[in-house]
Amino acid sequence: MLSKKNQYAIKAVGYLAGKFNEGPVGIMEIAEKKNIPLKFLENILLELKKKGFLDSKKGKGGGYFLITDPAETSIASIIRAIDGPIALLPCVSLYFYEKCSDCNEKKCKINKVFAEARDASLAVLENKKLNDII
Amino acid sequence: MLSKKNQYAIKAVGYLAGKFNEGPVGIMEIAEKKNIPLKFLENILLELKKKGFLDSKKGKGGGYFLITDPAETSIASIIRAIDGPIALLPCVSLYFYEKCSDCNEKKCKINKVFAEARDASLAVLENKKLNDII
DNA sequence: TTAAAGTCTATTAATTTGGTGGACTAAGTA
DNA sequence: TACTTAGTCCACCAAATTAATAGACTTTAA
Numbered sequence: 001m002l003s004k005k006n007q008y009a010i011k012a013v014g015y016l017a018g019k020f021n022e023g024p025v026g027i028m029e030i031a032e033k034k035n036i037p038l039k040f041l042e043n044i045l046l047e048l049k050k051k052g053f054l055d056s057k058k059g060k061g062g063g064y065f066l067i068t069d070p071a072e073t074s075i076a077s078i079i080r081a082i083d084g085p086i087a088l089l090p091c092v093s094l095y096f097y098e099k100c101s102d103c104n105e106k107k108c109k110i111n112k113v114f115a116e117a118r119d120a121s122l123a124v125l126e127n128k129k130l131n132d133i134i
Numbered sequence: 135m136l137s138k139k140n141q142y143a144i145k146a147v148g149y150l151a152g153k154f155n156e157g158p159v160g161i162m163e164i165a166e167k168k169n170i171p172l173k174f175l176e177n178i179l180l181e182l183k184k185k186g187f188l189d190s191k192k193g194k195g196g197g198y199f200l201i202t203d204p205a206e207t208s209i210a211s212i213i214r215a216i217d218g219p220i221a222l223l224p225c226v227s228l229y230f231y232e233k234c235s236d237c238n239e240k241k242c243k244i245n246k247v248f249a250e251a252r253d254a255s256l257a258v259l260e261n262k263k264l265n266d267i268i
Numbered sequence: 269t270t271a272a273a274g275t276c277t278a279t280t281a282a283t284t285t286g287g288t289g290g291a292c293t294a295a296g297t298a
Numbered sequence: 299t300a301c302t303t304a305g306t307c308c309a310c311c312a313a314a315t316t317a318a319t320a321g322a323c324t325t326t327a328a
Contacts, residue, residue, distance in 0.1 A: 002222045004317065011236065014244055026273070035236040040318055046275075059326025060272045075247060079222075088136045088213075102145065102169040109267040110148055113209060113258065120254035124247065133243040138285060160305070174286050180307075193294025194304045 006082040008036045009044050010133070013053065013078055017070040017130035024056065024063030044082070051081040070130035076122060078130075086125060087118040094118075140216040142170045143178050144267070147187065147212055151204040151264035158190065158197030178216070185215040204264035210256060212264075220259060221252040228252075 002010070011034040019025050027045060031038045045064050048054045053073065056064045066073075079086055080095055090098035091105065092115045105111050136144075145168045153159050161179060165172045179198050182188045187207065190198045200207075213220055214229055224232035225239065226249045239245050 001217070001219050001224070007223055010244060024273090028273090033236065037318060039320080042274085043318090056274060057326085058274045058324070061327065062273045062325080064274085083135070085135050089141055090135070102167065110144060113262045113267055116262075117255050117258040120258050121251050124251040124254050128247045128250075133247055158305090162305090171286060173288075176306080177286090190306060191294085192292085192304095192306050194302095195295065196293085196305045198306090 002079065003083050005040070005044055006079060008034070008041060009048060009082045010075070010078055012036065012041060012044060013048060013066065013130060014133040016054065016064060016066045017073075018134040020066050020070050022065075024061065024065050026063040030064070048078075048081065053078070053081065066130070068130075070134070073130045074126050075128045075130070075133070076125040079125065086122060087114065089114045092118050094122075136213065137217050139174070139178055140213060142168070142175060143182060143216045144209070144212055146170065146175060146178060147182060147200065147264060148267040150188065150198060150200045151207075152268040154200050154204050156199075158195065158199050160197040164198070182212075182215065187212070187215065200264070202264075204268070207264045208260050209262045209264070209267070210259040213259065220256060221248065223248045226252050228256075 012030050015030055015034055016025060027038065027041060030036065030045075031041050036044075045054060045056070049056055049064070053066065053068050054064050055067045056062065076086060085093040085096040087093040087096075089110070090096065091100045091103075091108075091111055099105070100108070100111075103111070146164050149164055149168055150159060161172065161175060164170065164179075165175050170178075179188060179190070183190055183198070187200065187202050188198050189201045190196065210220060219227040219230040221227040221230075223244070224230065225234045225237075225242075225245055233239070234242070234245075237245070
């Protein structure tokens, strides 16, 4: 499962994708429409901003807005920005790889099975973009 | 990612699958061979026993052993026993489904994308058995 | 100048991860 | 039989991470 934070992040960013190029969207609006605890959402949006997906405008009429093209931004990239690895085991992660302490990876069958599962799941998550979840 | 507990569970159960029908395997042996903290492993094996995958024999010469057929026990079933859902979102989980508070599932595109990702990943994890990770 | 936003820093609560201590159990052996 | 050893069983405890909250501060539009 994705972390709660990541589940919220995807909902929020999906909502913003639906309002792409329509100016800033207030955090309260997102929190209410997507049922996300306001202050938790604050952290999440700030993080997505730091990671380069969003920008914000302060003051009255301000809010958050997507700055990457929703037709080009994959679901996988959002998951990686918040949770890190998409793979089920560290030893099969492409972007957050960590070696196992107990096995020879060349021979390890666990590694092979989970690499296959990762590829299957990435085939979907890399291919689907924010446009696909509006 | 799977929880640490689940990562260990899969390694342990894979090890036991390799010794299927060879009598009890001591917890110390598993902990050393698979590099798992001894007492944490104890919890994990107990849980797998309660869930019906393992049994144990007490006293000298005792230990844990697999009681389900490793040719029939899927990787998915182990993951579900420890972590619960395999899907990335609760609203697309087959065995641990939870309704979203903020969307109409019929229309929700997030739901569709993640259901597709779940199916892709389950196609591997349901199909691969403990025999495949020995 | 005021009200409506986002920003930042801390703190609290819950869950996960890992560890302790000790009781209980079974088998071997003197 | 009694003792010893190797093992599971069980109920806590503590650190780390994740989830959620609180409140003071800054920026901007009207």
